[in-house]
Amino acid sequence: xxxxxxxxxxxxxxxxxxxxxxxxxxxxxxxxxxxxxxxxxxxxxxxxxxxxxxxxxxxxxxxxxxxxxxxxxxxxxxxxxxxxxxxxxxxxxxxxxxxxxxxxxxxxxxxxxxxxxxxxxxxxxxxxxxxxxxxxxxxxxxxxxxxxxxxxxxxxxxxxxxxxxxxxxxxxxxxxxxxxxxxxxxxxxxxxxxxxxxxxxxxxxxxxxxxxxxxxxxxxxxxxxxxxxxxxxxxxxxxxxxxxxxxxxxxxxxxxxxxxxxxxxxxxxxxxxxxxxxxxxx
Amino acid sequence: xxxxxxxxxxxxxxxxxxxxxxxxxxxxxxxxxxxxxxxxxxxxxxxxxxxxxxxxxxxxxxxxxxxxxxxxxxxxxxxxxxxxxxxxxxxxxxxxxxxxxxxxxxxxxxxxxxxxxxxxxxxxxxxxxxxxxxxxxxxxxxxxxxxxxxxxxxxxxxxxxxxxxxxxxxxxxxxxxxxxxxxxxxxxxxxxxxxxxxxxxxxxxxxxxxxxxxxxxxxxxxxxxxxxxxxxxxxxxxxxxxxxxxxxxxxxxxxxxxxxxxxxxxxxxxxxxxxxxxxxxxxxxxxxxxxxxxxxxxxxxxxxxxxxxxxxxxxxxxxxxxxxxxxxxxxxxxxxxxxxxxxxx
Numbered sequence: 001x002x003x004x005x006x007x008x009x010x011x012x013x014x015x016x017x018x019x020x021x022x023x024x025x026x027x028x029x030x031x032x033x034x035x036x037x038x039x040x041x042x043x044x045x046x047x048x049x050x051x052x053x054x055x056x057x058x059x060x061x062x063x064x065x066x067x068x069x070x071x072x073x074x075x076x077x078x079x080x081x082x083x084x085x086x087x088x089x090x091x092x093x094x095x096x097x098x099x100x101x102x103x104x105x106x107x108x109x110x111x112x113x114x115x116x117x118x119x120x121x122x123x124x125x126x127x128x129x130x131x132x133x134x135x136x137x138x139x140x141x142x143x144x145x146x147x148x149x150x151x152x153x154x155x156x157x158x159x160x161x162x163x164x165x166x167x168x169x170x171x172x173x174x175x176x177x178x179x180x181x182x183x184x185x186x187x188x189x190x191x192x193x194x195x196x197x198x199x200x201x202x203x204x205x206x207x208x209x210x211x212x213x214x215x216x217x218x219x220x221x222x223x224x225x226x227x228x229x230x231x232x233x234x235x236x237x238x239x240x241x242x243x244x245x246x247x248x249x250x251x252x253x254x255x256x257x258x259x260x261x262x263x264x265x266x267x268x269x270x271x272x273x274x275x276x277x278x279x280x281x282x
Numbered sequence: 283x284x285x286x287x288x289x290x291x292x293x294x295x296x297x298x299x300x301x302x303x304x305x306x307x308x309x310x311x312x313x314x315x316x317x318x319x320x321x322x323x324x325x326x327x328x329x330x331x332x333x334x335x336x337x338x339x340x341x342x343x344x345x346x347x348x349x350x351x352x353x354x355x356x357x358x359x360x361x362x363x364x365x366x367x368x369x370x371x372x373x374x375x376x377x378x379x380x381x382x383x384x385x386x387x388x389x390x391x392x393x394x395x396x397x398x399x400x401x402x403x404x405x406x407x408x409x410x411x412x413x414x415x416x417x418x419x420x421x422x423x424x425x426x427x428x429x430x431x432x433x434x435x436x437x438x439x440x441x442x443x444x445x446x447x448x449x450x451x452x453x454x455x456x457x458x459x460x461x462x463x464x465x466x467x468x469x470x471x472x473x474x475x476x477x478x479x480x481x482x483x484x485x486x487x488x489x490x491x492x493x494x495x496x497x498x499x500x501x502x503x504x505x506x507x508x509x510x511x512x513x514x515x516x517x518x519x520x521x522x523x524x525x526x527x528x529x530x531x532x533x534x535x536x537x538x539x540x541x542x543x544x545x546x547x548x549x550x551x552x553x554x555x556x557x558x559x560x561x562x563x564x565x566x567x568x569x570x571x572x573x574x575x576x577x578x579x580x581x582x583x584x585x586x587x588x589x590x591x592x593x594x595x596x597x598x599x600x601x602x603x604x605x606x607x608x609x610x611x612x613x614x615x616x617x618x619x620x621x622x623x624x625x626x627x
């Protein structure tokens with residue numbers, strides 16, 4: 001118990017971030033069992049009802065109940081973030097190892113591709129791809145698409161670490177005692193890379209969610225699924241802010257803001273573990 | 283910096299622009315999207331194109347629809363073989379001819395973009411430069427004056443704001459400062475009924491409309507610049523020349539401005555140039571939230587109305603601005619910082 005408290009006081013940022021994200025994740029896991037999925041359908045309830053006893057968070061202009069819509073939307077948005085973040089991280093780590101370990105031509109190609117892609121605005125790529133597809137995207141397709149453009153951060157961070165670790169003494173020892181490439185990667189390098197991998201993962205998830213909400217708010221997202229971004233799109237589409245329907249736009253905006261702040265705190269906390277120099281910045 | 287380096291860098295610029303233009307041309311063809319057909323089908327669904335709804339279309343009306351599609355395809359040159367279309371497209375792009383809007387037919391895409399561009403560049407450009415200045419100072423001071431109570435209270439929340447997408451802040455600002463308390467107009471670029479001209483009245487009205495969109499960008503971006511600057515300052519503070527300068531007994535002010543800030547700002551400046559290149563995409567959703575008459579709203583409406591030539595044109599302009607700003611960075615950086623040597627690209 002004491003050790004836990006000590007860990008918490010040493011990692012205040014990380015703990016705060018973890019708490020926020022965990023609460024949001026729990027709501028989106030437990031929530032769907034407590035609500036009536038039917039309520040997310042168009043025309044289920046009276047339109048434009050303010051929050052009250054009958055509809056906890058009110059209803060929108062086309063008669064969706066907002067509480068169930070937002071709870072199921074949280075699950076969908078988190079799913080996009082986690083699938084895209086995990087895939088992007090996996091691609092990024094594999095490329096980083098190839099690049100950092102083998103050097104030469106593969107390194108030049110991977111580095112060039114990462115540097116070029118990093119300068120391309122994510123939203124733009126998504127707009128191009130989404131607007132050329134004939135049918136609307138599904139949640140999983142959005143996630144796959146985002147994985148393809150969130151790997152660069154991980155590749156850059158991990159590659160530079162692999163480069164600096166490659167020449168360390170403990171790797172020499174491992175090599176001399178006959179460990180093969182895979183053993184070196186998983187037994188020697190991975191444990192040392194964990195904080196960097198964690199930072200990259202949180203970064204990739206945040207970027208994926210940002211991207212997905214961005215295209216959804218532009219109206220290019222999954223039309224038939226009530227992700228948080230789509231709820232924002234419809235509320236903008238029906239100009240809810242200027243019609244005083246605050247219960248429509250505010251909940252998804254607040255949930256997204258909380259989610260981003262949670263992820264931001266987590267990555268700031270993890271950054272301090274990975275880069276001890278930052279601790280001195282106060 | 284050699285002549286060879288400059289030449290190579292400029293060649294890469296043209297290569298990137300050509301690749302982007304080709305992709306921009308090929309992607310819709312690979313996906314077999316037919317913009318004309320989609321657009322007309324939608325018009326027909328609304329009962330505009332041939333005066334009947336799609337569900338009641340008879341055989342005769344269907345052939346009429348096909349004929350309309352053919353006529354329009356001829357008009358836009360879409361009936362030619364692919365390679366001919368491609369050559370024409372590249373030629374057009376080289377002359378900055380981005381074609382015509384399908385939705386507002388006689389209007390050319392370039393003209394629509396040129397009309398929207400100043401709004402975006404001015405508002406988002408000024409907001410970016412303001413947040414760069416404020417954020418860099420904040421980030422630097424957070425390291426320099428570590429014990430200042432004001433900074434310790436103010437700093438962290440401002441840094442955390444950087445995690446929030448601009449447009450979501452915008453939605454909140456519209457509700458608070460435009461809808462609840464009507465300090466600022468809710469949407470648009472200038473007062474309704476005014477004609478854009480160069481007069482004080484118009485400039486005043488335009489600035490009044492620009493404050494909220496700019497504010498939502500500044501609020502969110504200060505933290506971004508602050509975080510980067512803080513990281514740079516921590517690194518710079520440990521350098522030997524800082525200790526030496528301190529040992530020489532230089533004043534705190536001089537140390538901060540001429541030694542610490544000056545060295546930490548260089549990577550920031552590179553970042554600023556990159557961000558300015560991204561100006562158009564950065565503000566897309568902010569503009570949508572405020573119905574601001576810039577490129578973002580143009581793109582939003584083009585997506586909504588399936589106006590592919592406008593989408594393509596905007597995408598091309600964005601790629602061009604990103605490629606141009608990286609070119610400028612790569613050419614200017616070696617002059618600014620002699621430590622950077624570009625031997626091999």
